[in-house]
Amino acid sequence: MSNSASLAQGDLLLSLTLPDATGKNVDLHGQAIAGSHRVLLLGIEPTPERLAAATARLAERGALLFLVVCQMPAGAPRPGGPQRVFDPARRLLNGFGLPDGGAVVLTPRGRIGFLGAGETALDAAIESIPPQQPAGAPRRQGAPVLIIPDVLEPALIESLLTHWRNGTKSQGRVAVGSEAVGTGAVADIKRRTDVFLDDRALYDRFQQRLERRVVPEMWRAYRFRAASFEAPRIGCYSATDAGAFGAHRDNRTPTTAHRRFAMSLNLNTGDYEGGTLRFPEFGPEEYEPEAGGCVIFSCDLLHEALPVTRGERFAIFTFFTDAEGAEQERRLIAQAMAQGKQGVDMR
Ligand SMILES: O=C(O)CCC(=O)C(=O)O
Ligand SMILES: [Fe+2]
Structure with missing residues (x-):
């Protein structure tokens, strides 16, 4: 890429892999989750109440939450909660040009659908996700465009x-x-x-x-x-x-x-x-x-x-x-x- 400025809303991100608490690599474009909206909350741990509220709203939209933490999380991954991934070099925060608490939405297509920081970032990120669309009639023809x-x-x-x-x-x-x-x-x-x-x-x-x-x-x-x-x-x-x-x-x-x-x-x-x-x-x-x-x-x-x-x-x-x-x-x-x-x- 010839331009090194921070990634912006609309840019495509085709590869993004970070380790989890056990050191295993998590592919944030893996085939089990690509195709869904993915919300990344960077650098902070929300309170359990906020987390519960966010999880419920995300579920309504068919979206997934990832917590990107800079300190290696202690112990094994916590079952049930959102997946925590580890970014000690702050690659994501720096790449997105966001401070701690920043939130990012990856669209099903793999583009950055939302970038934001501050108290309301997580809510705004969730709000930016459109309702799930009906499939429409099956297509039987079309040009390869x-x-x-x-x-x-x-x-x-x-x-x-x-x-x-x-x-x-x-x-x-x-x-x-x-x-x-x-x-x-x-x-x-x-x-x-x-x-x-x-x-x-x-x-x-x-x-x-x-x-x-x-x-x-x-x-x-x-x-x-x-x-x-x-x-x-x-x-x-x-x-x-x-x-x-x-x-x-x-x-x-x-x-x-x-x-x-x-x-x-x-x-x-x-x-x-x-x-x-x-x-x-x-x-x-x-x-x-x-x-x-x-x-x-x-x-x-x-x-x-x-x-x-x-x-x-x-x-x-x-x-x-x-x-x-x-x-x-x-x-x-x-x-x-x-x-x-x-x-x-x-x-
Ligand atoms: O107008 C268009 O969208 C197509 C233009 C085009 O085919 C061309 O510039 O060669
Ligand atoms: Fe043409």
């Missing part, structure tokens, strides 16, 4: 939208190659106004969210190790020209062949109509993550963004590649530079 909610928070979304408003705009640009269309037809396949994310500070904030919330999810879902991502662009599909991106794959030209996974991350929802994503090879379902959330999919999948019929849809896009693809891309950029082209212009 990964939907990740809450990758970007509202303040960062706002900064990205401001960057688009002030940025240098380019329209309808697509990579041209064997299966791609010629310039004459470009406007037909892609009607979108793009601005590259070329502001360093904003780029760094965006990159950190991808590293903590997207890259590890791709590893878990696909065992895909992202080595780099392409210059992100913020796009606007407007109803004024029925903004859309017709059915295409993302890796079918010499300059895009190194791409492995695409990310489409919505910056707004609700203030436009249309604009959903569809994967026609897999069925008629339409995909639309909430603002701040994204869809990740293989660049081999045929996909289209349906026309926006009212308002404007904003989203940010990038493509991930692995070490091999990154090497391919480096060669390509070097070639283009040797021919006097600018790297970013190839995309």
Whole structure:
């Protein structure tokens, strides 16, 4: 991880193991408990009364409590109570940037759902756990896509939208190659106004969210190790020209062949109509993550963004590649530079 700042709400935590009183390692993402909300109370021992009240409220929510203590607990684990785990180096307190008494909620997905400190931290942590959801109808089809909610928070979304408003705009640009269309037809396949994310500070904030919330999810879902991502662009599909991106794959030209996974991350929802994503090879379902959330999919999948019929849809896009693809891309950029082209212009 390139950024060493404390873990924040929304970050994914895929491994977390601490010893119990007997020295046996407890995997806080173990298969018997992952999939439930887990509340970690750090560095303090609640009174028996508070513990009883918290345990009852947690049970209602199907959640589990762990006490993370810094002193090795005396004697054998106490039967019946919450599991105590031992963190003498205060790795968790430091990693979360919390004082003693801090509370953390791990969501079923393994993300940090809540972080808090102070007298009310445990109650607030429990309060943050949503009621258990009904299963819904069984799904019989769907595209092999990964939907990740809450990758970007509202303040960062706002900064990205401001960057688009002030940025240098380019329209309808697509990579041209064997299966791609010629310039004459470009406007037909892609009607979108793009601005590259070329502001360093904003780029760094965006990159950190991808590293903590997207890259590890791709590893878990696909065992895909992202080595780099392409210059992100913020796009606007407007109803004024029925903004859309017709059915295409993302890796079918010499300059895009190194791409492995695409990310489409919505910056707004609700203030436009249309604009959903569809994967026609897999069925008629339409995909639309909430603002701040994204869809990740293989660049081999045929996909289209349906026309926006009212308002404007904003989203940010990038493509991930692995070490091999990154090497391919480096060669390509070097070639283009040797021919006097600018790297970013190839995309
Ligand atoms: O609008 C979208 O969500 C998809 C965009 C897309 O397919 C692309 O930029 O290649
Ligand atoms: Fe695409």
